[in-house]
Amino acid sequence: MYIKTKRLLIRKFELKDLQAVYEYTSDIRVMKYIPEGVFTEEAAKEFINQNMGDKAEKFPVILKDENILIGHIFFAQYFGEHTYEIGWVFNPNYYNKGYASEAAKAMLEFGFEKMKFHRIIATCQPENIPSYRVMEKIGMRREGYFKKCIPNGQEWWDEYYYAILAEEWNSATSRIK
Ligand SMILES: CC(C)(COP(=O)(O)OP(=O)(O)OC[C@H]1O[C@@H](n2cnc3c(N)ncnc32)[C@H](O)[C@@H]1OP(=O)(O)O)[C@@H](O)C(=O)NCCC(=O)NCCS
Numbered sequence: 001m002y003i004k005t006k007r008l009l010i011r012k013f014e015l016k017d018l019q020a021v022y023e024y025t026s027d028i029r030v031m032k033y034i035p036e037g038v039f040t041e042e043a044a045k046e047f048i049n050q051n052m053g054d055k056a057e058k059f060p061v062i063l064k065d066e067n068i069l070i071g072h073i074f075f076a077q078y079f080g081e082h083t084y085e086i087g088w089v090f091n092p093n094y095y096n097k098g099y100a101s102e103a104a105k106a107m108l109e110f111g112f113e114k115m116k117f118h119r120i121i122a123t124c125q126p127e128n129i130p131s132y133r134v135m136e137k138i139g140m141r142r143e144g145y146f147k148k149c150i151p152n153g154q155e156w157w158d159e160y161y162y163a164i165l166a167e168e169w170n171s172a173t174s175r176i177k
Pocket of ligand 1 (some may be wrong): 023029030031033034087088089090091094095096097098099100101102123124125128129132133134137
């Protein structure tokens with residue numbers, strides 16, 4: 001994985017990424033809706049180790065000019081070989097500048113245009129407005145609203161389910177690029 005956009009670089013994780021990853025994954029505001037919850041430094045190290053090789057599912061997003069790691073994109077097989085799931089976790093110091101949308105759009109372009117995937121999905125809790133705004137900004141449609149489907153301690157979370165098909169990407173690329 002080595003994808004460049006106007007402002008960003010998406011690559012494989014390296015050992016040197018630990019402190020930057022630990023900084024935001026240890027923040028409860030960031031990890032509130034992430035199933036694993038906040039990371040210890042040990043968990044951040046394991047996360048990087050698991051995502052350095054060929055089986056990587058998470059990819060760091062780097063500010064190209066400044067060489068700063070600002071978050072990561074999740075991109076993994078979902079149903080079969082041609083359906084993928086995408087997700088995003090970023091450092092709050094860099095929110096609302098369009099970085100997650102820019103990175104996610106580049107992953108859709110890679111998935112549909114290079115890998116010839118059929119469908120890419122994403123999910124989030126309805127309270128997580130920034131996350132579903134990213135989904136909508138990159139051209140995904142809301143397909144489902146699952147009520148109380150995810151156990152979270154003593155309560156249940158609802159979940160929005162979004163998707164985009166290859167044919168939708170192809171017909172919309174001029175609009176959302
Ligand atoms: C979701 C996340 C990756 C978005 O990162 P980001 O780089 O700020 O995203 P972008 O700047 O590309 O887009 C965010 C959009 O949400 C909008 N937004 C943010 N907070 C908002 C709010 N409270 N109400 C309405 N819109 C809001 C922004 O205005 C922006 O939309 P716009 O460009 O139309 O103005 C980031 O918030 C994050 O890491 N959250 C914690 C981890 C997480 O929950 N991940 C998703 C799990 S499903």
